[in-house]
Amino acid sequence: MTEQVTTGTDVNRMRELNALSIVRALRGNPPSTVTELATRTGLSRPGTDVIVQGLVADGWLTVVEPDGSSIVGRPARRYRFNAGTGHVVGVDVGAHKVLAMLADLDGTVAATSRLPVDPGADPAARLAVVDAAVDECMAAAGLSPGDVWAISVGVTGPVDASGRTALFTPLPGWASVSLAEHLATRFSCPVQVENDCKLAALAERWQGVARDADDIVYLLAGMRIGAGLIIDGTLRRGYGGAAGEIGALPAVRWLTAPSHLQSCAPPGIDTDDAAAWVFNAARSGDKTARTAVRRFTRDLAVGTAALVLALDPQVVVLGGGFSRSADLMLDQLARELGRTCLRVPEIRASTLGAESVALGALRLAIDEVDARLFETGLPAPVAPRA
Amino acid sequence: MTEQVTTGTDVNRMRELNALSIVRALRGNPPSTVTELATRTGLSRPGTDVIVQGLVADGWLTVVEPDGSSIVGRPARRYRFNAGTGHVVGVDVGAHKVLAMLADLDGTVAATSRLPVDPGADPAARLAVVDAAVDECMAAAGLSPGDVWAISVGVTGPVDASGRTALFTPLPGWASVSLAEHLATRFSCPVQVENDCKLAALAERWQGVARDADDIVYLLAGMRIGAGLIIDGTLRRGYGGAAGEIGALPAVRWLTAPSHLQSCAPPGIDTDDAAAWVFNAARSGDKTARTAVRRFTRDLAVGTAALVLALDPQVVVLGGGFSRSADLMLDQLARELGRTCLRVPEIRASTLGAESVALGALRLAIDEVDARLFETGLPAPVAPRA
Numbered sequence: 001m002t003e004q005v006t007t008g009t010d011v012n013r014m015r016e017l018n019a020l021s022i023v024r025a026l027r028g029n030p031p032s033t034v035t036e037l038a039t040r041t042g043l044s045r046p047g048t049d050v051i052v053q054g055l056v057a058d059g060w061l062t063v064v065e066p067d068g069s070s071i072v073g074r075p076a077r078r079y080r081f082n083a084g085t086g087h088v089v090g091v092d093v094g095a096h097k098v099l100a101m102l103a104d105l106d107g108t109v110a111a112t113s114r115l116p117v118d119p120g121a122d123p124a125a126r127l128a129v130v131d132a133a134v135d136e137c138m139a140a141a142g143l144s145p146g147d148v149w150a151i152s153v154g155v156t157g158p159v160d161a162s163g164r165t166a167l168f169t170p171l172p173g174w175a176s177v178s179l180a181e182h183l184a185t186r187f188s189c190p191v192q193v194e195n196d197c198k199l200a201a202l203a204e205r206w207q208g209v210a211r212d213a214d215d216i217v218y219l220l221a222g223m224r225i226g227a228g229l230i231i232d233g234t235l236r237r238g239y240g241g242a243a244g245e246i247g248a249l250p251a252v253r254w255l256t257a258p259s260h261l262q263s264c265a266p267p268g269i270d271t272d273d274a275a276a277w278v279f280n281a282a283r284s285g286d287k288t289a290r291t292a293v294r295r296f297t298r299d300l301a302v303g304t305a306a307l308v309l310a311l312d313p314q315v316v317v318l319g320g321g322f323s324r325s326a327d328l329m330l331d332q333l334a335r336e337l338g339r340t341c342l343r344v345p346e347i348r349a350s351t352l353g354a355e356s357v358a359l360g361a362l363r364l365a366i367d368e369v370d371a372r373l374f375e376t377g378l379p380a381p382v383a384p385r386a
Numbered sequence: 387m388t389e390q391v392t393t394g395t396d397v398n399r400m401r402e403l404n405a406l407s408i409v410r411a412l413r414g415n416p417p418s419t420v421t422e423l424a425t426r427t428g429l430s431r432p433g434t435d436v437i438v439q440g441l442v443a444d445g446w447l448t449v450v451e452p453d454g455s456s457i458v459g460r461p462a463r464r465y466r467f468n469a470g471t472g473h474v475v476g477v478d479v480g481a482h483k484v485l486a487m488l489a490d491l492d493g494t495v496a497a498t499s500r501l502p503v504d505p506g507a508d509p510a511a512r513l514a515v516v517d518a519a520v521d522e523c524m525a526a527a528g529l530s531p532g533d534v535w536a537i538s539v540g541v542t543g544p545v546d547a548s549g550r551t552a553l554f555t556p557l558p559g560w561a562s563v564s565l566a567e568h569l570a571t572r573f574s575c576p577v578q579v580e581n582d583c584k585l586a587a588l589a590e591r592w593q594g595v596a597r598d599a600d601d602i603v604y605l606l607a608g609m610r611i612g613a614g615l616i617i618d619g620t621l622r623r624g625y626g627g628a629a630g631e632i633g634a635l636p637a638v639r640w641l642t643a644p645s646h647l648q649s650c651a652p653p654g655i656d657t658d659d660a661a662a663w664v665f666n667a668a669r670s671g672d673k674t675a676r677t678a679v680r681r682f683t684r685d686l687a688v689g690t691a692a693l694v695l696a697l698d699p700q701v702v703v704l705g706g707g708f709s710r711s712a713d714l715m716l717d718q719l720a721r722e723l724g725r726t727c728l729r730v731p732e733i734r735a736s737t738l739g740a741e742s743v744a745l746g747a748l749r750l751a752i753d754e755v756d757a758r759l760f761e762t763g764l765p766a767p768v769a770p771r772a
Contacts, residue, residue: 158698158728167728215625223431229696231622238698239601240729247697249726251637251688302637309614309632310696312544312624340635342544343626 018042018043020374023060023081027370028106031064031078052079059085081107086149087141088369089134090361092196093126093155093179095119095171098376099358100133104139105149107206107362111140123177130179131186145187150365150366153179154196154357156224156240165191167242170224190368196220196352197244198235199360200352201228204317206363208356209348217345219302220320221278223262223275227307244307250302257296264292279325299331301336308341319350326350404429405437406760409446409467413756414492417450417464439463443714445471462681472535473527474646474755475520476747478582479512479541479565481505481556482658486519487744488527493533493752497526498744509563509609516565517572531573536751540582540743542610544628549579553628556610582606583630584621585746586738587614590703592749594742595734601699603731606706607686609648609661611640613693630693638689643682650678672734683715687722694727705736712736 021041026032032040038048055061062082066075083106092099096119102111117129130153138144155174155256157165163173163180180191201218204210210218214233220226227244229236236243260274262286265274281289304316318326318333326349337344352359407427412418424434441447448468452461469492482505486641488497500520503515516539522532541560549566551557566577567573587604590596596604600619606612609669613630615622622629633640644661651660667675690702702721704712712735723730738745 160564227696233622234618236617236697239700239731240698242695242698242728244696245698245728246692248689248728249691249695252692302635305635306632306638306692307696309628310613310630310693311622311636312626312628312631314625316691342631345625360395 005028006142013209015051018047019055019060022048022051022055024374026061026079026081028081031080033076033078035076037079037220055079081106086369087143087147088365089148089151090199090358090363090365091130091134091135091153091170092199092357092361093130093153094196094357095156098126098129098133099318099355100130100137101355101358101362102134102137102143102148103362103366104314105366107366109362110166110351111137112358113137113140120172123171126171126174126340127177127179127182128313130182148187148189150190150191150368151183152186152194152199152361152364152368153183154194154199154361155179156196158240158245159195159236160195160241163191163317167240190372192364194361194364195226195228195241195244195250196357197226197228198237199228199358200319200350200356201230201317201360202235203352203356203360204319205230206349208317208319208350208352209360210315213313215311216315217304217307217311218317218319219304221298221318221323222269222321223258225257225300225303225320227303229307229311229313231311231313244304246303246310249303249306252306253304255300256297259294260292260299264288266305275322279322279328283325292324293328294332297332298325298336300329301333304333305337305340308337308345312343316345316347317350318347319352319356321354323350324353387757395681399711401437404433407440408434408437408441410760412447412465412467414467417466419462419464421462423465440458441465442704467492472755473529473533474748474751475523475534475537476571476585476744476749476751477516477520477537477539478585478741478743478747479516479539479557480743481542484512484515484519485741485744486516486523487741487748488507488520488523488529488534489748489752491755493748495748497523497637499523499526509557509559511537512557512560513563513565513568516568520569534573534575536576536578536754537569538578538580538747538750538754539569540585540747541565542582542612544624544626544631545579545581546627549577553626574750576758578750578751578754580623580747581612581614581627581630582743583612583614584623585614585744585750586736587616587703587746588743588744588749589738589742590705590736591616593745594703594705594736594738596701596703599699599701600699602701602703603690603693603697603699604703604705605686605690607704608707609644609657611643611686611689611706615693615697615699617699618696626678632689632692632696634646635689635692638692639685640689643685646678646681646685650674661708665679665708665714669711679711679714680718683718684722686715687719689725690719691723694723694731698729699731702731703736704733705738705742707740709736710739 017259025040036050039043061079064078070096083104086105098115100113101109103109113133115129115133157169158167166175179193183191197220210216216230218228261275261278265277278289278292282293334347411426420435424431424618447465450464469490472491476487484501485501489495499519501515501519543555544553552561565579569577583606596602602616604614615630647661647664664675664678668679720733
């Protein structure tokens, strides 16, 4: 144990690891001085200074000049992680719209584009709208494809290892579409495709009502009902990407639950507007509408109880389009869960609204960037390759 | 980055980390030479030799003398992790019996004790049987309480953070019993209490039919039906320890499923023998018995489908007392899952039989020892404190 052989490679590797530990110490934290960073990383102060200057030169860190408010002596410079050194794109591909968001590595949104798409559009037409939405974001932010470090896209239906929704998708002709391959023709960065409910669950833990929770059942409640699961702080995909698809079980009544709302709306009203009409009528005291909402909530509760009993989460988040009417459902949902569940979790209404899937896609893309950075070390900041 | 200050504490800490990396390199692996260990850990050969001799002196490693079969030169000594340096105890506290097992740190069982207990026994009587079973194991192995490094106990019902089954337990008066406090009066090592289905799931992944899987739904099928979940390679407890309790939902029919078997058995037969009678009759071609098994399996499948749809596991393990009759159920279970699940996992019958819960308890206890060793460094081998 007295002998220590140190090679040139060792020294380079150690310098890289030390640089990584400094970037980690700043990622997601307030700006810090060299002295603070030395304390936090356990490196020497002079050594920390050398690394920090190198990271500034590479573009990983930026200098925060002192504001002159220090009373004693010359105030120290602070450094912060330069989140603007890279960007990520999150996309929500829905039946009626495509929502794209572009953000820096801290998730600060720089541009958003929401474009309508015909529910009956064929895959080529829908992919063209995806491209247009992403292009709009890049144009608005003055960026080109090479500036994008990761892209994540949310779609309805369980997503398999190849990024396809082969098991099930409500989008016409979409089962064999590979969004990843399509986007790879224009972007060289990593592209991930993920189920929309799973991404929305990520968003709630990141910026939504479940920031304090590690065990979350997220409900995407709309004319389709789905679920995303976060267990022990990690999004759970399942072995084949189909975790959370409890709605496929007839006994839990999620497949038929929305029909209570639809059958209560006046004839002629569009399917997508029917639910809003019923929720409004219920809020105004319409008895038939209140019954329809109660029946919907009762059926929503059966599948929710199944997930709660299976997973014992801390929090259930009621999200999706119907979360705007959560006031009509939350109390009853809690009562129904109280009847069947051994331990009733907190139930909270999502506040992220229509952006939750795209926001979750941003989070997944940032996670991908971080994973690659912290795995492979810190070269000069350029987009990772797929 | 040129400056490196190395203090005495740093050197001690580095020696400890290097010792840890050598123990890790041997834990669960075949015996190795110093040269092999140096290669695997990246340490120098002379440095590795010094540490290995220290670990032998401490009792962490033992020497495997060469068998003289080497053709060229003097064959090298090998070293192996000395699993016998510590022991763990796993206990299964059931309604009718207490099963205790004592094993070394590799899980090699040194002693087993199975004692009957009256289903109506009060907590004090049941705890006395637990003590007796553990004592029998220690006596058989020639060990005393101070030689036991960790104890895990499996009980029926969800186990909360305090180690109690306050939410539900079928054992009379057991809801407020703290096994951990009881055992702490005699053992100073860590004591864990866990749900029996969860422990059985651990056992299947350790030594059973799910060794290759990271995503497992384990079914404990008997006159009570329960489930244990392993997701991404880790046992999932849930926020309040109640994960897997899908059987509490009336819609999944687990509560009533065993009644199909019970009502088919001849009058006067003991509840616990009724199922065995029906399975035997079904195997002999009795039509009524076959119908009863089919109805039981159909209801078992509803709750199983709920767990499969919620979690999308790679494997479903049919375990518990009824797994001896898996041949009568597996095909039908697969067919029923095929009807409702988006992706049907493999279904396998447990082969661990009545020992699965106690084996899982051993695994949990060994994990506890490993976690503490690898967290706190390697002093001389003594039992960790609770």
